[in-house]
Amino acid sequence: MTELAWIENTLTSARPQAMGALVRYFRDLDRAEEAFQEACLRALRNWPMKGPPRDPTAWLIFVGRNAALDGVRRDSRNTALPPEDKISDLDDVETDMAERLDDAHYRDDILRLMFVCCHPDLPATQQVALALRIVSGLSVRQIASAFLIGEKAMEQRITRAKRRVAEANLPFTAPNAVERSKRLGSVAAMIYLVFNEGYSATCGADVVRASLCDEAIRLARLLLRLFPSEPEIMGLLALMLLQHARSAARTDADGNAVLLDDQDRTLWNRSGIEEGLALVDKALRHGQPGPYQVQAAIAALHARAKTPEETDWEEIDLLYQMLESQTPSPVVTLNRSVAISKTQGPEAALQLIAPLAERLSGYFYYHGVRGAYLSKTGRAEEAREAFDRAIALARTPAEAAHIRQHLDQLAVMTQVN
Amino acid sequence: MLYAILCYHNEDVVMSWSREEDDAVLAKRRSVQKELVDTDRMGPAIRLMPTSAATTIRASGSEQLVLDGPFAETKEQLLGFYVVDCENLEEVVDFAKRMKEGESVTFEIRPVQIFEKGNLPEREASTK
Numbered sequence: 001m002t003e004l005a006w007i008e009n010t011l012t013s014a015r016p017q018a019m020g021a022l023v024r025y026f027r028d029l030d031r032a033e034e035a036f037q038e039a040c041l042r043a044l045r046n047w048p049m050k051g052p053p054r055d056p057t058a059w060l061i062f063v064g065r066n067a068a069l070d071g072v073r074r075d076s077r078n079t080a081l082p083p084e085d086k087i088s089d090l091d092d093v094e095t096d097m098a099e100r101l102d103d104a105h106y107r108d109d110i111l112r113l114m115f116v117c118c119h120p121d122l123p124a125t126q127q128v129a130l131a132l133r134i135v136s137g138l139s140v141r142q143i144a145s146a147f148l149i150g151e152k153a154m155e156q157r158i159t160r161a162k163r164r165v166a167e168a169n170l171p172f173t174a175p176n177a178v179e180r181s182k183r184l185g186s187v188a189a190m191i192y193l194v195f196n197e198g199y200s201a202t203c204g205a206d207v208v209r210a211s212l213c214d215e216a217i218r219l220a221r222l223l224l225r226l227f228p229s230e231p232e233i234m235g236l237l238a239l240m241l242l243q244h245a246r247s248a249a250r251t252d253a254d255g256n257a258v259l260l261d262d263q264d265r266t267l268w269n270r271s272g273i274e275e276g277l278a279l280v281d282k283a284l285r286h287g288q289p290g291p292y293q294v295q296a297a298i299a300a301l302h303a304r305a306k307t308p309e310e311t312d313w314e315e316i317d318l319l320y321q322m323l324e325s326q327t328p329s330p331v332v333t334l335n336r337s338v339a340i341s342k343t344q345g346p347e348a349a350l351q352l353i354a355p356l357a358e359r360l361s362g363y364f365y366y367h368g369v370r371g372a373y374l375s376k377t378g379r380a381e382e383a384r385e386a387f388d389r390a391i392a393l394a395r396t397p398a399e400a401a402h403i404r405q406h407l408d409q410l411a412v413m414t415q416v417n
Numbered sequence: 418m419l420y421a422i423l424c425y426h427n428e429d430v431v432m433s434w435s436r437e438e439d440d441a442v443l444a445k446r447r448s449v450q451k452e453l454v455d456t457d458r459m460g461p462a463i464r465l466m467p468t469s470a471a472t473t474i475r476a477s478g479s480e481q482l483v484l485d486g487p488f489a490e491t492k493e494q495l496l497g498f499y500v501v502d503c504e505n506l507e508e509v510v511d512f513a514k515r516m517k518e519g520e521s522v523t524f525e526i527r528p529v530q531i532f533e534k535g536n537l538p539e540r541e542a543s544t545k
Binding site for chain 1: 427428429430432433434438466467468469470472483484485486505506507528530
């Protein structure tokens, strides 16, 4: 690994903690960001010559804080700046600083930073954009391309989010235990949104969006390290690892979606699956199954099956029932219908989803799944109508292409009959 | 005499390596290991999953506690490890509890991510 790559990795991993501490200090996202940027620039200048500091995070916080304070002084009055070599020569102070950084602060700083980003006043899209900018440090351009919108629009979205956070006048004190567990839930939801944004559009060459999945996994790891005994955070990380492990098999060479049953399981990432399985096992020992854990347990059953035929659909059905009682939603029921179609046949699945017709009328997957059940029961005409509706609702060319395959099969079938 | 070489690093930094960077590190290590491999002195090379995947069994009075961990503030040192082939965590926990009986040692169960068998012959601890 080159030296520059090492420094960049260190800056990336130090970012949440350093930004957290700088936000606590300045109580201002923009100022904290500028301070961190400045500290990174100085790190790139100093570390190759002097070698890495003993505690890179402490160094960045200290240098960032001083640099920003210099900026404040410079703005207010034309005070002469201290010479650069003095600012950078921090050996003694840095050691002292590192000793004063304690773990409790570290944890609260990062959580507070994440919580600021998922402030309940912000719409989900702004929460995600802000978190990617502030916690992960992605550039506006990267975030914009990940969300398939223009850079200018994303810039505005982030600026609006920052202004709202500033107006909300958040308390920057350490959260108490109750408050902390509430925050943890919204932070977890934000991370999962980041993941889904990447996952729902993982099509072939779409590297930028796939990296959102990696970023979400990185954030979840960070969160779990801060709260190692939270089974739902374990479940969240497990769920994302298990889903992401299948990404290489989810599209074919032409970029078309490949259904779970048809995926080449040798393309699944074994180490991601194994880590996910380990985390599910560990989480379930706590005996407090929440929605992320249940979804992870479902993903684990798919991952454990060596062939589609070995999938334990009965157990998956039970887990979906559990999920239905925890978080009732027509989408959960729609997913459960897949298990029902495997255990009781397409007719039973159709009956299960019939009451959802109205609520899911604008949902791509509803029409796609319904079309598949209908064609299995031989109702070709109704199936065709369902597939047509699905195509009209497809968000990506891959989704549309997948449904067209179904239509082609249907055409072949009806010709034969 | 055998030596276990335990690698400590900032987990966050390691986790942020790209696949290419990770491969480069492994390739470099393998080239260093080669001399030992060529002379049949190379044992299993094991990478553990992140600490978030770890489970710890501790003695608490007469009971044995199974905990998530290790935690950042842990002061205990890793002394060595076994590799066992078990169906699931439950089985490993049972096994570890039996091994732990009557000892004040702490066992941490960590799932193995990459297992390279190596080619070192088995040997017993030398007795004086």
